[in-house]
Amino acid sequence: MAGIGWRLERMLDRDSLGSTLGAFLTGVAVTSGPWLLTTFVLVALRVSALGTGVVGVPQAELVITVVYAVVIVVSAPIDIVLSRYASDRVYAGERNKIAAPLRTLLAVCLIGFTLVGGIAMTVIGVPLEVAVPGTLLAEVVGLQWLLLSAAGGLSSPAIILRAFALGAPVSVIGVIFLGRSEVLGQLGYLYGYGAGQVVTLALLMYGTFRALPEDEDETASVAPAFRKYWLLAAAAAAFHAGLWVDKLMVYALGGARLASDYAAAAALAWLSVIPACAYLFVRIETVFHDRFQAYYAALHTGASLRELEGLAGDLRVEVGRTLRGVAAVQGTVTLLCVAIAPSIAGRVITGDVGVLISLLIGAAFQVVAVSSILLLYYFDMRREAFVAAVTQLCASAAATALIGAPSPMLGLGYAIACALTGGVAIVLLQHRLGGLLERTFQGQPYATED
């Protein structure tokens, strides 16, 4: 992200505990801010719902969970292509070619997510008065994610953080007030939550379009980017489907109640990856980015073969160091979480502590897998990223189905799938980095190839 790496380096260079902590907290805010705020809102609402008299929580939670799951999976391919398109335009100095395609996509997605939301509500069989706010929420969340990817492509984390930071409290307040409403009844929860998300959407839209130049190119189109990045889109779809498929399998095998408990435990377990994500972010934006830049810059500044080999070696070493660092941070956090899991399990979530432990271990493997996939993206190894994502999707579905539900080993399938995916992603990454120099050169297209 433009400028943030430099700011992080300055913080780290001060070499004090406070500045280092500041750098990693910045990493937490940027990598996990929107997701943390959304999770915080949902958990806070759940905890406070019982004490505040809000009614219809389980059904509202189900609707919200389904909306997020479906929208994230369906929008993932569109979002990643838009993000790359926006990044490419920024890199090419063509920011005026972003607004028009973004508006077109927003219009298309508004229609698309109305359909997606409607179908999802029909599938889970909620009554019409619930299906309507559920569908509206799908539209809002779908457009949010689209704008998130555009803002990400524009390297504007501030736009994202500000929008979610202001929208989250509105959601909480909305639920508390509208959830008590006798007129709306249980629908108040959904409308109240949705009001906050609309605020977030409005701020995202305002911030994103404000960051774009006024002299926009109306003829610009994002369609060629879909042809160019189709494999990336497929990888994103597979990856996000892989994040949800185990929940879907549990829902199919064990019913809504078990799925709800399982999803809540998974969300809790996933919170354990925040420190590792922050570490990864800081590492990638600082040391890794410097080495990455040094290698690719050397290609164009007259480096000899020996120099290039040295820089490629440095980059490989840094990739290994980054992944080991992520694993070390995550390992430490996971051990702590496993130790306190028995005391958490009964209070925050319902269900077996063994499930939570399995999900914690799974999350640990998954963060390593995600880090490796992210690095594959960084080196533009789309096919390998796709293979890793498909591994997660297939393995998670198969292993969860094999273990069955309900089962005391629930969550173990997810953990096995994540371990397998992590292994596959690391092997692919190592293999391709071993031939980094070859691929850097031999992969380059020749303008007049027939």
Next chain:
Amino acid sequence: MSSEPVDVTLILEGTYPYVAGGVSTWVHQILGAYPDRKFALMHIGAHPGAYEKPIFDVPANVAELSEVHCRGNDATGGRAEMVDAPPPRESPSRVLSAIRRLHLNDKIDDALLSDLASGDLSVHELLHGDETFRLIRDELYDRLCGGAPFMDFFWHFRAMHVPLLRILAAPVPAAKCYHAVSTGYAGLIGAIASHRTGRPLCVTEHGLYAREREMELARASWIKDLPTREACAARPSPLRGFWSQYFRVLSRIAYHQATSLVTLSEANRRKQLADGADPRKITVVPNGVKPLPLAIPGTAPEPIAKLPSAPLRVGFVGRVVPIKDVITLVRAVAIAKEKVPLEVSMIGPQDEDASYARRCEHLVETLGLMDVIKFVGPKPREEIYANLDVVVLTSLSEGQPLVMLEAYAAGVPVIATDVGACRELIEGGDAADRKLGPSGICTRVASPHETADALCKMATDPVRRMAMGKAGLARVTSRYQLQDVVARYDSLYAQLAA
């Protein structure tokens, strides 16, 4: 492609029937001279669309005109996606092995030609295969261009060998014999076709291809020299040598496979020998011209000696391209016009290297010579020489310029640089020839002062100039007649096709 082999497949690079010039004129003469022989023409161009249409009327005895291009169509240009490596080969590529030997081993032999002729390497494999990269990285870079940026070496390697593979893959019209009208890519195609079919190859070198490329490469701006510690200085890039060596090897491949090597002059024969040609294969067949109508012996009017005060009518006849070094001529005119009045006509096409032509015109403007030098474009040769007192050629390289022979046929003396057969044509090739007297003045290459001096001499001594014109006419009449050339090649083709 016709299945019946033609008598001769002429292999041409960047010349007939698309480009004007001495070689094209020579090819046209040869084709027209043997209406009963069936020819096929294979033309090597830079890329599709480089030439719009033939500028010569190709005679009816040409059964086929085929094209091969060093680069493909640019329809896929601009593709920015990384390209996957091809699947690993079951056995090492023979062509890649030959490429390795082209660069690292001095020996040219039949095994090398067999490997090249195997054609077992696709352009995709060359560009994206790991085997190629290992060759570049492990064997070639350090030994050939260790000081150059690796990225530059890599791209030059690609740019060098993609045309090679395209040429190796090009279908060559079947013939009883192959005749390459230069070495380089044409010579390579001829050598491979000859090796594959067992039919003989004749190579005619007008200029010396490898040496001409070397001269171009020494000045090429598309090769970046290496920076030094001094801000305004640069070290010559080893890539220049990389390319020069490559073209020398291509010439030697043609020399190796050729049954017969034809050169235009004794001077060029000596250079071919120095470049590795087998002396037993070389034959000297000079160019020849048809007598011009006004210069038929016995009917030609005597050149009129004008008064020294009248402007000297100077003509440059040829393509306005760097190898003709028109810049030196412009500078020479700028020097000479301070002493003698001149009228200079630049007669010839300017479209082959438009940027160079613009540079020349710009220099004329900068030096304030617009009233003296006129770029008049191409003209029929019958209209050229009657209005000239002297022809000037300041070329960096020549074979045996037809322009000089045409000028002589019109009784016009020539000032020419000491390249190719120019000195022979001016001073005489042997004792009998020298007795005819000089038919012009020979100058050093890239020397505007010498050329200016020669112009001044021509302008101030009309009697001597007239004598030179007479000597030229006598020389061309006695030694450079087209009918002699036709007879020599008739015999050569008969031998080769037997």
